[in-house]
Amino acid sequence: MNFLKRFVTKSRIKSPWLLHFDCGSCNGCDIEVLACLTPVYDVERFGIINVGNPKHADLLLVTGTVNYRNRPVLENIYEQMPHPKIVVSVGSCGNSGGIFRDAYNVIGGIDKVIPVDIYVPGCPPKPEAIIDGVVAGLSALSEKDGRDVSPVAEELSEMSATYSERYENFKTGEEK
Amino acid sequence: MFSAGNLFLGIISILLAPFLGGLIAGIDRRLTAWFQGRYGPPILQPFYDVLKLLGKKRMAVNYWQILCAHIYLVSAAMCVFLFAIQSDLLMIFFVLTIGGVFMVMGALSTPSPYSQIGAQRELMQMLTYEPLLVLVFVTIYFVTGSFKISDILNHGEPILLVLPLMYLVLGFALTIKLRKSPFDISTSHHGHQEIVKGVLTEYSGPHLAIVEIAHWYEIVLVLGICALFWATSAVGMAVLLVLTYMGEILIDNLVTRATWRWMLTYVWGVGIGLSFMNIALLYAEYF
Numbered sequence: 178m179n180f181l182k183r184f185v186t187k188s189r190i191k192s193p194w195l196l197h198f199d200c201g202s203c204n205g206c207d208i209e210v211l212a213c214l215t216p217v218y219d220v221e222r223f224g225i226i227n228v229g230n231p232k233h234a235d236l237l238l239v240t241g242t243v244n245y246r247n248r249p250v251l252e253n254i255y256e257q258m259p260h261p262k263i264v265v266s267v268g269s270c271g272n273s274g275g276i277f278r279d280a281y282n283v284i285g286g287i288d289k290v291i292p293v294d295i296y297v298p299g300c301p302p303k304p305e306a307i308i309d310g311v312v313a314g315l316s317a318l319s320e321k322d323g324r325d326v327s328p329v330a331e332e333l334s335e336m337s338a339t340y341s342e343r344y345e346n347f348k349t350g351e352e353k
Numbered sequence: 354m355f356s357a358g359n360l361f362l363g364i365i366s367i368l369l370a371p372f373l374g375g376l377i378a379g380i381d382r383r384l385t386a387w388f389q390g391r392y393g394p395p396i397l398q399p400f401y402d403v404l405k406l407l408g409k410k411r412m413a414v415n416y417w418q419i420l421c422a423h424i425y426l427v428s429a430a431m432c433v434f435l436f437a438i439q440s441d442l443l444m445i446f447f448v449l450t451i452g453g454v455f456m457v458m459g460a461l462s463t464p465s466p467y468s469q470i471g472a473q474r475e476l477m478q479m480l481t482y483e484p485l486l487v488l489v490f491v492t493i494y495f496v497t498g499s500f501k502i503s504d505i506l507n508h509g510e511p512i513l514l515v516l517p518l519m520y521l522v523l524g525f526a527l528t529i530k531l532r533k534s535p536f537d538i539s540t541s542h543h544g545h546q547e548i549v550k551g552v553l554t555e556y557s558g559p560h561l562a563i564v565e566i567a568h569w570y571e572i573v574l575v576l577g578i579c580a581l582f583w584a585t586s587a588v589g590m591a592v593l594l595v596l597t598y599m600g601e602i603l604i605d606n607l608v609t610r611a612t613w614r615w616m617l618t619y620v621w622g623v624g625i626g627l628s629f630m631n632i633a634l635l636y637a638e639y640f
Contacts, residue, residue, distance in 0.1 A: 185408035191401040219391040221382075224398050229549045232412065232557035235405070259558045260410040 189235070189261070190315045192224040196234035196258070200251055200287065202241025205301035206268040210238060212304045220308060231257035236314060237291075238307075242270045242277050243284045255291045261321035263294040263314045267307055272296045359438040366437035367430050374569025375399040377576075381602055382542075388606045399565070406562035414463045414555050421459025422560045422567075428452030429570035436577050439503040442490045446483075449574070452567065453479050460552035471551025475539035477613040481620050482526040488628040489526070492519045493581070495635055506584045513582040513593065515638070518631035520582055522624045524597070529620075530575045532568075533601055535611035536620075 199207050213220045214227055228234050231254045243251060255264070266287045269275035274285040287293050294317045297310035379396040386393025395401075413419050428451045435445045453475070460472035494500055496515050497508045505512070513520055529536040540551035548554070556564055579597055583589040611619075 185404055188401040188404035189408065191395075192398065192405045194402075216389060216391045219386070219393075221386060221394050222392045224394050224401055230554055232555065233550065233553075233561065235409075259412045 186319050190319050193236045193311065193315055193318060194226045194228045194234050195220075195236045195238055195311070196228055196231055196254070197238045197240075198251065198254055200239050200241040200243055200247050200271065202268065202270060206240035206271070209301045209304050210240065210267060210307060213307055218304050218308060220311070223308075223312070225311065231255075232259065234258050235262055235318065236311065237262065237264045238267055238311070239264065239271050239287045239293075240267045242274050242280075243287060243290050244282045245284065246282075248284060248290055251287070251290055261318060263318050263321070264291055265295045265297060265310050265314050266293045267297045267310065268302055269298065269300045272298060275300065363434045363437040367434050370430075370433045370573040371566050371569045374566075374572045375403070377572055377598070378569065381598075384599075384602050385606060388602070399569075403562045403565050406565070407559050409558035411559055412557050413560060414465075417462035418459050418555065419560060421455045421462070422556060422563045424455040425452045425459070426563050426567040426570075428455070429567040429574070432574045433570050433577075436502065436574055439501065439506065442493065442500045442502060442505075442578075445574070446486060446490060449571075450479070450483065452571075456552060456564075460555070463555040465555050467548045467550070467554040468552060470548050471539045471554065474548075474613055475552050477617060478529050478536065478539055481536075481617055482529040485522050485620070485624045485628070486526045488625070489519050489523050489578075492516055492628065492632060492635070495632070502581065505581055508584070511583040511585050511589060515635060516582065516631055518627040518634075520579075522627050522631075523579060523582075524600070525620050525624050527575050527579065527597070528601060528604065530571055531601060533605040535604075535608045536616055538610055538613055538616065541610070 197207070197210050212218060225236075231237075235258070237255060237258060239251065255262075264287065266272050270277060271287045274283055277283045278285060284290065295310050295314040297306055299306055302310075376396065376399075378399040379394075382398060383393045383396055428448050432445050432449050432452070435441075435448060457472045457475050457479070460468045460475065463469075490500060493505060493512060493516070496512050497505045499505065525536075532539075532541055534541070538551075540553045553561065553564060576594055576598070580590045580594055583593045
């Protein structure tokens with residue numbers, strides 16, 4: 178089984194499917210992300226495919242700040258990706274909120290909403306930097322396994338703990 | 354039909370067909386990258402993809418989806434098995450259709466509009482290629498006098514020489530079955546079409562891997578049917594298959610995605626026209 182596990186880990190590094198989400202970016206970072214897919218940079222040689230579907234993705238690449246409108250969308254997309262998954266934040270806005278940090282509608286960087294593994298700095302970062310960030314993310318991906326550690330699972334386990342506690346109380350007659 | 358040697362061959366082919374199909378898919382991706390002036394992924398990339406998908410967490414919308422993916426795999430593997438034990442072409446056709454229908458049902462069982470539209474288009478594709486495939490089998494029957502693959506293999510001369518137009522018709526079915534442009538409307542190998550991944554949108558992780566392996570079986574099966582057209586010599590068969598697949602990759606890179614209306618009218622018009630022409634030629638030569 179160990180042999181199989183090693184095989185799967187190796188495949189994970191060799192085939193990261195990438196989902197690109199523009200979370201309110203000025204499109205500067207997005208153009209640089211798309212430049213990675215062109216024949217000049219050709220990220221497909223690393224097995225990277227730009228998928229349009231969170232259910233197929235291993236790697237969520239987010240550009241731009243999070244605001245109150247797109248926060249649920251970002252959370253929803255993150256939830257739909259099956260484990261193991263990593264999040265790469267691209268550009269100053271995604272990392273910290275950038276120049277929009279103090280705006281009334283901005284929550285801040287991506288890491289205020291979902292856990293971020295790799296931060297790629299720059300405004301916008303060069304395609305080389307983005308590829309570098311993705312490749313750095315692959316080593317993070319190889320360390321993760323398929324166990325469910327998503328917020329939904331945590332919520333579910335919390336809920337089950339709460340309800341089992343209530344049930345115990347109900348049985349002992351302390352709470353109706 | 355069911356001798357010990359045959360069964361052994363069938364089981365061997367079930368085990369080896371995914372590797373062959375994956376390898377063909379890998380070479381396909383590398384060549385496509387070369388056509389586009391890119392370096393391209395390693396040849397073994399499809400295997401990495403499938404292994405990675407098998408190692409991901411299971412997520413399914415409902416139980417139907419899981420059942421449909423498995424039946425699609427079993428039916429595709431069964432087709433390859435039936436082909437290897439040199440069974441009946443019509444039987445293979447029916448088993449292939451079961452898999453196709455379950456693929457559509459799996460996509461229809463989810464509420465996603467992308468998946469739903471993909472399923473409708475997949476039905477249209479099946480409607481397009483199935484009559485053509487039946488016509489190909491019927492004309493093979495005209496020439497060899499049997500639907501059995503063992504009899505077709507024993508036919509003295511390559512049937513491509515008397516059925517050249519039918520081979521073109523089979524090419525349409527091949528393009529649709531391989532999900533290549535211009536007929537990649539229900540789903541395609543590119544993740545960014547207008548309906549995302551069409552019928553595959555709601556599959557993820559291990560279930561997507563199962564669908565992918567089933568697709569490899571289908572590639573091998575359809576190429577096997579192409580190989581029947583030059584069954585007399587191994588060299589001729591290899592040359593025919595390589596030329597056919599190169600043609601497929603070239604067409605895939607040259608043309609854009611069609612609409613289903615264009616696909617239905619064009620493929621039926623040209624395909625059925627070519628079929629009748631070939632049948633008329635057959636009669637002219639034999640009688």
